[in-house]
Amino acid sequence: MSYQALYRVWRPQRFDEIVGQQVITTTLKNALITHQTSHAYLFTGPRGTGKTSAAKIFAKAINCHHLKDGEPCNECDTCRQITAGQMNDVIEIDAASNNGVEEIRDIRDKAKYAPTQADYKVYIIDEVHMLSTGAFNALLKTLEEPPANVVFILATTEPHKIPLTIISRTQRFDFRRISSDDSFQRMKFILDEKKVEYDEQALWVIANAAEGGMRDALSILDQVLSFSDNEVTLDNSLLVTGSVTKELLQQYFTQICQHKSADALSTMQGILDEGKDGQRFIEDVISFARDILLYQEAPEMVDATSTGMSKEQYDELVKLASPDVIYAMINQLNEIQQEMRFTTHPDVYLEVLTVKLSQLKAKSVSTPVNTETRVSTDDDTVASLERQINSLKQTVTQLQQGQVQQPVQQPNRSSTRKPKTTQIKVNLSKVYPVLEAATKDDLISLRNLWEDMMNMLTVQQRALLHVSQPVAASADGVIVAFEYGLLYQKAVDDQTLEDDMESDLNKLSGETRTVVFVPKDQWPTIRKDFIDQHNLNGDQNSTENSQNDSKDQTNEDSQPVIDDKMVSEAQKLFGENIVEVKND
Structure with a gap:
């Protein structure tokens, strides 16, 4: 048999094998155990988070006669046929290529017939947001009055494109992005089962590069295995993902914090010469700055093992820049990242970015150099505040004694006139x-x-x-x-x-x-x-009604x-x- 990709070989066959979606899988298993399944489900979330896999597992579980704690047995004929894609009663449809009214009408007509092999006929419509308006209207009637023994499972990455009338007739489950730790543990389990040697730091690089998608993580792992002949090393994973080593990131960050523009430009050029992608370089710098910022404010939130650095290295890096400077760095990085999407010369933008970041640090440290001036300014501010406090105390004493001075009211008059000059006209x-x-x-x-x-x-x-x-x-x-x-x-x-x-x-x-x-x-x-x-x-026209209301005016004058x-x-x-x- 020809080679199959890892994400196909290791596709989950039970709810417990779906990574990072415990709330959703628990809900679905409980619904199967208590026989409280719905006729229509909507699975939404980013790519590679388990939507289609969960739909297929649910199709097996609802038709399996040997259900164990809400999990399909995967051993009976029904489970095996559904796993192999040979069950006629489980129909998987790609809405991107079958988005017309006629295709949905065909589904609606065939759904009326009872299942031939299984207990339930299950329709899995992937990327359902691609359906046309007419197709949604044709599907709406079927979802509103579903036939018996028919279940619809709609999967999409863009739920905002689905009409609210469709969403309101389904049970919605939002699949979240998979954390780097969950992706790391899953890849580690697969490589242990395959008995392949690997470097854990390499797996962390792959998990971070996958950006929350388990399928993306396994695809990158497949590339690394092919590149390095069934061995996962840190250098190979950095080459495949285009990521930058922590040593170079640490060196680059230190140089811009010390406003050494020439050295930072040399380091950045060396990174690009190794074939690293410019966009990936900026993403790595943003992630690096974010880790340092979090370590400054809440060290327990940063797992040093997952970042490939030690606690001692973080202790040295946090001394180089204040939180305000790191905020400004991240803003500059985000702006350049957006501009680089439409250029064919990313190296120019990266050079300008490096100079800006270096000068940003230089500007931020230039203000507190003259400490004597700063101390004297602080003393003057304290003295001024003390004088204002004493003045306010005297004013309070005078008010308590009934001595209200006229000049106190003068500033309020001028301040109340200013907003009137910016009045906005309303029709x-x-x-x-x-x-x-x-x-x-x-x-x-x-x-x-x-x-x-x-x-x-x-x-x-x-x-x-x-x-x-x-x-x-x-x-x-x-x-x-x-x-x-x-x-x-x-x-x-x-x-x-x-x-x-x-x-x-x-x-x-x-x-x-x-x-x-x-x-x-x-x-x-x-x-x-x-x-x-x-x-x-109303008062001009109320003369006639005043006589009729005379009975209601028997109360005292003070009542109104x-x-x-x-x-x-x-x-x-x-x-x-x-x-x-x-x-x-």
Whole structure:
């Protein structure tokens, strides 16, 4: 038989063999034991985290007649046929190449027929987010009214592309990225079973390069085994992954921290001359800086063994840079990493980056060189603060004695005038029609739809609306208040955002609403002005009703004042949007 890749040979055949997903596997096993399985499941998560493997194991377990603690026996004819891919009742479909309406309709028609060999007919649809809108609509009816003895398992790496109507009809399981430690332990187990010699540091390099994917880790391990003739060494794993040795990273970091630009440039050029990838080099430097930063703040969070360095080396490195400098380094590294994605000359960017990092350290250490100046500045600051404290004590004493001086109030007058110069204009002609018909029930109903509406928008639109909330609503409109004036102005200028919100609200509620934006700091004033104006109009037309209300004015004259105080206190406690005043 021809050679098979490691990730195929060592694919999990039991739930306990799936790495790093204990919560999901335990839930599925308990559902099988208690016979509380669902008709549809949605497995989401990054690539190589066990979604398809879990789906196949579940298909075996639900049809296995010799179930042991929720695990398939893998010995009966049903388990063997499913493992070999020969069971007609377990159908695995690639949605990327079968994403049309006709393919899904064919599935829907065939799903009506009873299984021929197994107890349950299981459909595993991989990369389900690739289905077209029409295909999703065709699948929706089947998920809503599933036939007996049919189970659908949908797997995807991009769940945000799946309609909410599909997600709501499935049990969703989110597969998380596999930790480097779990990947290391799995590779170590496989190599021990294969009786292959290996260096543990080499396995840590592979586990970190896999970035949370078990399949990626086994693919890289396969490459290393092929490169080194069934032997896993640190040098070979560094060559295959394109990673940089810890010694060179330590040397590079030390040189930029000591602002030795020439030496750091020489080290960086030597790394590139060995054939290392520029992107991988930046990722390694970011990871190295992150480990040092964590060791400074919480040493117990850094496993020295997994990083290939000793505690003594970390103790020396943390003395080279302060946390603020490391923050600035990581920011510079991230910026250059983004720019390098669109260039054919990464070495130029890396050279500029090295000089920037070296100068960054030089700037950060240049300020505390003159210690005498710094000490004198601190003394002056302390003296100034003491004078202010003494002045405040005198002011408090005068206030207690009833001696309030006029000059104390002067600074407050000037400070209160400044915000008025940056007032943002609001189109009240759009706001007032919504307020005239606004009700509490409409606002509550709209807030229940708000999260679904946000999920239907683009990522940029959701980010803009993240600091906003609906503050008033009617059957025909909604007022949205923004926390910051800058984001309010950006939303007002974005006509596409307004159109998309109105369209999505129409789809969710079946009602056409006009969306109006206001700044949150101006909303109380706008609302008060509208109430005052509304009351004035009401008083002019209330002469006829005053006679009918004469029976309600038998209370004392002080009663309205008391009611106003109660309303005011309630609004302070619960907010103006919650308190609603009704006349008996």
